[in-house]
Amino acid sequence: xxxxxxxxxxxxxxxxxxxxxxxxxxxxxxxxxxxxxxxxxxxxxxxxxxxxxxxxxxxxxxxxxxxxxxxxxxxxxxxxxxxxxxxxxxxxxxxxxxxxxxxxxxxxxxxxxxxxxxxxxxxxxxxxxxxxxxxxxxxxxxxxxxxxxxxxxxxxxxxxxxxxxxxxxxxxxxxxxxxxxxxxxxxxxxxxxxxxxxxxxxxxxxxxxxxxxxxxxxxxxxxxxxxxxxxxxxxxxxxxxxxxxxxxxxxxxxxxxxxxxxxxxxxxxxxxxxxxxxxxxxxxxxxxxxxxxxxxxxxxxxxxxxxxxxxxxxxxxxxxxxxxxxxxxxxxxxxxxxxxxxxxxxxxxxxxxxxxxxxxxxxxxxxxxxxxxxxxxxxxxxxxxxxxxxxxxxxxxxxxxxxxxxxxxxxxxxxxxxxxxxxxxxxxxxxxxxxxxxxxxxxxxxxxxxxxxxxxxxxxxxxxxxxxxxxxxxxxxxxxxxxxxxxxxxxxxxxxxxxxxxxxxxxxxxxxxxxxxxxxxxxxxxxxxxxxxxxxxxxxxxxxxxxxxxxxxxxxxxxxxxxxxxxxxxxxxxxxxxxxxxxxxxxxxxxxxxxxxxxxxxxxxxxxxxxxxxxxxxxxxxxxxxxxxxxxxxxxxxxxxxxxxxxxxxxxxxxxxxxxxxxxxxxxxxxxxxxxxxxxxxxxxxxxxxxxxx
Numbered sequence: 001x002x003x004x005x006x007x008x009x010x011x012x013x014x015x016x017x018x019x020x021x022x023x024x025x026x027x028x029x030x031x032x033x034x035x036x037x038x039x040x041x042x043x044x045x046x047x048x049x050x051x052x053x054x055x056x057x058x059x060x061x062x063x064x065x066x067x068x069x070x071x072x073x074x075x076x077x078x079x080x081x082x083x084x085x086x087x088x089x090x091x092x093x094x095x096x097x098x099x100x101x102x103x104x105x106x107x108x109x110x111x112x113x114x115x116x117x118x119x120x121x122x123x124x125x126x127x128x129x130x131x132x133x134x135x136x137x138x139x140x141x142x143x144x145x146x147x148x149x150x151x152x153x154x155x156x157x158x159x160x161x162x163x164x165x166x167x168x169x170x171x172x173x174x175x176x177x178x179x180x181x182x183x184x185x186x187x188x189x190x191x192x193x194x195x196x197x198x199x200x201x202x203x204x205x206x207x208x209x210x211x212x213x214x215x216x217x218x219x220x221x222x223x224x225x226x227x228x229x230x231x232x233x234x235x236x237x238x239x240x241x242x243x244x245x246x247x248x249x250x251x252x253x254x255x256x257x258x259x260x261x262x263x264x265x266x267x268x269x270x271x272x273x274x275x276x277x278x279x280x281x282x283x284x285x286x287x288x289x290x291x292x293x294x295x296x297x298x299x300x301x302x303x304x305x306x307x308x309x310x311x312x313x314x315x316x317x318x319x320x321x322x323x324x325x326x327x328x329x330x331x332x333x334x335x336x337x338x339x340x341x342x343x344x345x346x347x348x349x350x351x352x353x354x355x356x357x358x359x360x361x362x363x364x365x366x367x368x369x370x371x372x373x374x375x376x377x378x379x380x381x382x383x384x385x386x387x388x389x390x391x392x393x394x395x396x397x398x399x400x401x402x403x404x405x406x407x408x409x410x411x412x413x414x415x416x417x418x419x420x421x422x423x424x425x426x427x428x429x430x431x432x433x434x435x436x437x438x439x440x441x442x443x444x445x446x447x448x449x450x451x452x453x454x455x456x457x458x459x460x461x462x463x464x465x466x467x468x469x470x471x472x473x474x475x476x477x478x479x480x481x482x483x484x485x486x487x488x489x490x491x492x493x494x495x496x497x498x499x500x501x502x503x504x505x506x507x508x509x510x511x512x513x514x515x516x517x518x519x520x521x522x523x524x525x526x527x528x529x530x531x532x533x534x535x536x537x538x539x540x541x542x543x544x545x546x547x548x549x550x551x552x553x554x555x556x557x558x559x560x561x562x563x564x565x566x567x568x569x570x571x572x573x574x575x576x577x578x579x580x581x582x583x584x585x586x587x588x589x590x591x592x593x594x595x596x597x598x599x600x601x602x603x604x605x606x607x608x609x610x611x612x613x614x615x616x617x618x619x620x621x622x623x624x625x626x627x628x629x630x631x632x633x634x635x636x637x638x639x640x641x642x643x644x645x646x647x648x649x650x651x652x653x654x655x656x657x658x659x660x661x662x663x664x665x666x667x668x669x670x671x672x673x674x675x676x677x678x679x680x681x682x683x684x685x686x687x688x689x690x691x692x693x694x
Contacts, residue, residue, distance in 0.1 A: 024071070024074075029067060029071065032067060032068070032071060033071050033075075036062065036068065037068065037071045037072060037075060038075070040055045040058045040059050040062070041055075041059075041072070041075050041077065041080070042055075043055035043058075044056060044059065044080060044084070044085065045080065045084060049088075049089060049090050049093075052085070052088060052090065052093050053088075053090045053092045053093045053096070056085055056088075056092070056093045056096030056097055056100070057092070057096045059072065059077065059096070059100055060096045060099040060100050060103070063077075063100055063103045063104065063107075064103055064107070066107075069103075069104070069107060073104075077100070078101075078104070078115075078116070078119070079119070081097045081100055081101060082119060082121070082124060085097035085100075086098070086124050086128070091153055092153065094128075094157070095153050095156050095157045095160075098128070098156075098157050098160035098161060098164070099156065099160050101116070101121075101160065101164060102159075102160040102163045102164055105163065105164055105167040105168075106163065106167070110167075110170065110171040110172075111171075113167050113168045113170075113171035113172075113175070114171050114172055114175070116164075116168065117168060117171070117172070117175050117178075121164070121168070122168075122175075122178060122179065122182065122185075125161055125164060125165065125185060126182055126184045126185055128157065128161060129161060129184050129185050129187075129188035130184040130188070132154060132157060132158055132161070132188060133184070133187055133188045133191045135154055136154070136191050136192070136195050137191060143195075144196075144197070155198075155199050155202050158188075158192065158202050158206075159199075159201060159202045159205055161188075162189075162192075162202065162205040162206055162208075162209050163205060165179060165185065165189075165209050165213075166205070166208055166209045166212050169209070169212045169213055170212060176212075176213060176217075179213060180213055180217060180219055180220050180223075181219075186220070186223060187229070187230075189206060189209060189210055189213075190224075190227055190229070190230045190232040191230055192206045193206060193207075193210075193230065193232050193235050193236065194230035194231065194232060194235050200245075200246075203246060204245075204246070204249055207246070207249035207250060207252065207253055208249060210224075210253045211249065211252040211253050211256060214253055214256035214257055214260065215256050216256075216259070216260060217256070217260055218260045218261070220257075220260075221256070221257040221260035221261045222261070224236070224253075224257055225257065225261070225269070225270070233257075233270075236250050236253060236254055237254075240254065240277070240278065240281050243281060243284060243285075245285070245301070245305050247281050247285065248281075248282065248285045248305050248308050248309045248312070249308060251278040251281055251282055251309070251312050252308060252311075252312045254273075254278060255275060255278055255312055255315060255316060255319075258273060258274055258275055259319055259322075264322065264323040264415075265323045265412065265413050265414055265415050265416075266323065266412070274323075274414070274415060275316045275319070275320075275323075275415045276414035276415040276417070276418050278312070278316070279313070279316065279415065279418035279419055279422055279423050280418060280422055282309045282312055282313050282423065283313075283418075283422040283423045283426050285305060285306070285309045286306065286309055286310070286313075286423075286426040286427070286430065287426060288302065288305075288306075290302050290303075299439060300439070303439035303440075303442065303443060306430075306443050306446075307442055307443060307446050310427075310430070310443065310446035310447055310449070310450050311446060311450075313419075313423050313427070313450045314446070314449050314450035314452075314453045315453075316415065316419065317419065317450060317453035317454035317457055318453045318456075318457065320415055320416060320419070320454070320457045321457045321460060323413070323415060323416075324413070324416075324457070324461065409470060410470060410471065410474055413471070416471070416474070417474070419454055420474050420475060420478050423450075423454075424451070424454065424478050424481075424482070427447045427450050427451050428447075428451070428481060428482060428485050428486050430443055430444065430447035431444055431447045431448055431451070431485075431486040431490070432485065432486070432489060444500075445499075445500070445503060448486070448500075448503045448504060448507055449503065451482055451486065451507055452503065452506050452507045452510060455479065455482065455507060455510035455511050455514055456510040458471070458475050458479070458510075458514045459510045459511075459513035459514040461514075463514075463516055464516075475514065476515065476518070479511050479514050479515050480515065480518075480519075480520050482507070482511050483508070483511050483512075483515075483519055483520055484520055486504075486507070487504055487507060487508045487511065488522055488525065490504045491504065491525065491528045498535070498536075498539060498565065501532055501535075501565060502564075502565045502568065505529065505532060505565060505568040505569055505572055506568050508529070508572045509568050509571040509572045509575060512572055512575035512576050513571075513575045516578065517576075517578045517579055517580045517581045518580070519575075519576055519581075521576065521585070526573060526576050526577075526585055526588070526589065527588075529569045529572045529573050529576075530569070530573065530592055532565065532569050533565075533566055533569035533570065533573075535565075536564060536565035536566035536569060537566060537604060537605075539565070561606060561607070561608035561661070561663075561664050562608050562612065562663075562664075562667075564606070564608065566606060566608075566609045567608050567609060567612045570593070570596070570609060570612045570613050570616060571612060571616065573589045573592060573593070573616070574589070574593070574612075574613075574615075574616025574617075574619060574620060576589060577589035577590065577616075577620050577628075578619060578620055579620075579623070579626040579627065579628060580627075581628075583627065583628060583631050583632065586620070586628040586631075586632050587628075587631075587632045587636065589620075590617075590620065590621075590628075590632050590633070590636065590638060591636070593613045593616055593617055593620075594617075594638055594641045596609065596610070596613045597610060597613050597614060597617070597641065597642075597645050598641060598644075598645070600645060600648040600649055600652050601648050601651055601652050601655075607652050607653075607655075607656055607664060607668055608664060608667075610649065610652060610671075611664075611667050611668055611671045614645075614649070614671050614674075614675060615671065617638075617642070618674065618678055621633040621638070621682075622678075624685055633682075634686070639679075639682055639683070639686065642675065642678070642679055642682075643679055645675065646672075646675055646676065646679070649668070649671065649672050649675060650672055652668060653665065653668035653669055653671075653672050656668055
C-alpha cells in the first residue's frame with residue numbers, strides 16, 4: 001500500500017505565458033517605478049489586509065497622475081484590481097478598487113472601456129450594484145441608521161459605479177444594450193433615484209447615467225414608467241415639480257423617456273405627459289444668474305446645469321418636428337435643413353409633368369466613361385417620359401398642399417407654445433451674455449444651438465396661402481426678435497470667431513426661411529453674409545493647401561460638404577431674397593448667386609456651393625407671378641447665364657468621385673437634371689413674362 005501524500009505548502013506558481021514587465025528606458029520613469037509604483041503594487045497583493053487596503057487607497061490617489069497611471073497600467077494594475085481588489089474582504093479595499101477603475105475610465109480613451117467590457121467588468125459591476133441596492137433598501141438596519149463613515153463608503157462606491165456605467169455606455173452601443181438588459185444594474189439606478197438624502201454628486205451622476213442609457217431606448221423607457229418597486233417615474237415627476245438644479249437633469253431623463261415612448265403633443269402619456277411639462281422647468285432654470293462667489297466650484301456647477309438645460313431644450317426643439325408630423329401637420333417642405341427645393345423630382349410623379357427635349361443641354365460626350373454614359377442614358381429616358389409642365393405643376397413643387405388649419409392658438413401644440421412663450425426669451429438673453437471665460441462662451445454657443453434647432457423645425461412648416469396661421473401668428477414675432485436681438489448684434493460685432501459665425505449663419509438661414517421674405521433686415525445687413533462667404537472660401541482654400549496634421553477637419557468637410565459656412569451663407573442669402581423681399585435686395589443677391597454659378601468648375605469653388613446656389617435660384621425665381629421674376633430674372637439676363645451653366649455643371653458633376661462623395665454626387669446629378677428642366681420651363685414662359693414687362 002502506497003504512502004499517503006503529505007500536504008505541502010507550495011509557493012504561488014508564476015504564470016508561464018505572462019511576459020515580465022520591462023522597466024521603462026527613461027531614467028526618470030524608471031526611478032519613479034522603483035520608488036512609488038512597485039512598492040504599492042506589491043502591497044496590493046500582500047497577505048496582510050491592512051497593507052492591501054493602504055495600497056489600494058494609495059493607488060487611487062496616484063492614478064490621477066499621468067506618469068504614474070501609465071506605469072501602473074504597464075504593471076497590469078487592471079487585472080490585479082479586477083481579480084483581487086474587487087473581491088477583497090475589506091470594503092475599504094473594494095471601494096478603493098472601484099475608485100481606481102473610475103479614474104482610469106475618466107482619463108483614458110474610450111477604447112479602454114471596451115477593454116474593460118471584454119474583461120467582463122459588467123459582472124463585477126452587477127455584483128457590486130446588487131449589494132449596494134440591498135444596503136440602500138435594507139430595513140434592518142435602515143440605511144439612514146448607518147454611521148456616516150459607512151454611508152460615505154456606500155456613496156463613494158456608488159459614484160464610482162455610476163461613472164463606470166456612463167463611460168461604458170458611451171463607448172459602444174452593444175455595451176449600452178448589455179447594461180440596460182442587466183436587471184440588477186437597472187434596479188440599482190432606480191433605487192438611488194428613489195432614495196432620500198442622496199449626495200448631490202452621486203445623484204447628478206445617476207441622472208446623467210440614466211440620460212445616457214435612456215436616449216432612443218424603448219426598453220428602458222418602459223422599465224422606468226412600469227417600475228413599481230421604487231416608483232422611479234413618480235419620483236422623477238416629483239423632482240421636476242420641485243424645481244432646482246436636480247430638476248434639470250431629471251428633465252433630460254424624462255425627455256428621453258417621452259421620446260422613446262412617443263408621448264408627444266398629439267399622443268401624450270400618463271396624465272398628459274409630454275415635453276410641454278418640461279419646458280417651464282427648464283426655462284426657469286435658465287433664468288438663474290451665475291453665482292457671485294466663484295469659489296468652491298460653484299461657477300462650474302452653475303455652468304454645467306445651464307449647458308445641460310440648453311442641450312435638453314435643443315433636443316426638444318428638434319424632436320418637435322416629429323410631434324408636428326404625428327399630429328397630421330403639414331409635412332416639411334424639405335426632409336432636412338440641407339435639402340432645398342427638389343420639387344422637380346416630385347413633379348415627375350404627377351401625370352402632368354414637364355415636356356423636356358431629351359437632347360437639350362445634355363448632349364453625350366463620346367469620351368465619357370461607360371458608367372457616366374449609363375447614368376446620362378437614364379436621365380434622358382426619364383426626360384422623354386415627361387409630359388408638359390405648366391404653372392400648376394410648379395406651384396405643387398414650390399408649396400405643399402395641406403389641410404386648412406386657421407386656429408388662433410396653440411392649445412393643440414403645447415410644447416411649441418411653451419418653447420415660444422417661455423424658452424425662447426431666455427435663449428435670446430443667453431446669446432447676449434458677456435463672453436469672458438470658457439463657461440460663458442459655451443453657454444452662448446449652446447443657446448444659439450437651441451434657437452437653431454427650434455427655428456429649423458419651424459422653417460419646415462408650410463405657411464403659404466395662409467396655411468398654419470396659428471403657428472405663424474405665434475412664431476413670426478418670436479422669429480423677428482431672434483433676428484433683431486441675437487443675429488444682428490453678433491453680426492454687428494464682426495467677431496473673428498468662425499465657429500460662432502457658422503453657428504449664427506445657420507440660425508439666420510433657419511429664421512430667414514421661416515419668415516418667408518419678411519426678415520427685419522437692417523441696412524445692408526445681407527452684405528455681411530456675402531462677406532462671410534468670401535471668408536469661408538479663403539478658409540477652405542487654406543485648409544486644402546495646408547500641410548498641417550489636422551486630418552479630422554478635412555475628413556469632416558469631405559463627409560458633410562453641405563454643413564460648411566459657405567453653403568450656409570448661400571442659404572441665408574437665398575432665403576432673404578425670396579418674395580416679398582425688396583427688389584433691390586433680390587437683385588443684389590441674384591447677381592451674387594449668378595456670379596457664383598458662373599465660377600462653376602474653377603479651382604477653389606466647392607461643388608456644394610454651386611449646388612446650393614442653384615437650388616436657391618430655383619426657389620427665388622420659380623414662380624413667374626413674383627415681381628422679382630420680371631424685374632430681375634428677365635431684366636438682368638439671368639436666363640442666359642443658366643443656359644450657359646449647363647455644360648459647366650455637367651463637368652462639375654462628372655468630376656465628383658461618387659464612391660468617396662456619394663451624397664455630393666447624387667445632389668449634383670439632381671441639380672443637373674433640375675437645371676435642364678428649369679431652363680425649359682422658363683424658356684416656354686419667356687414671352688408671357690416679357691410682354692408683362694413691356
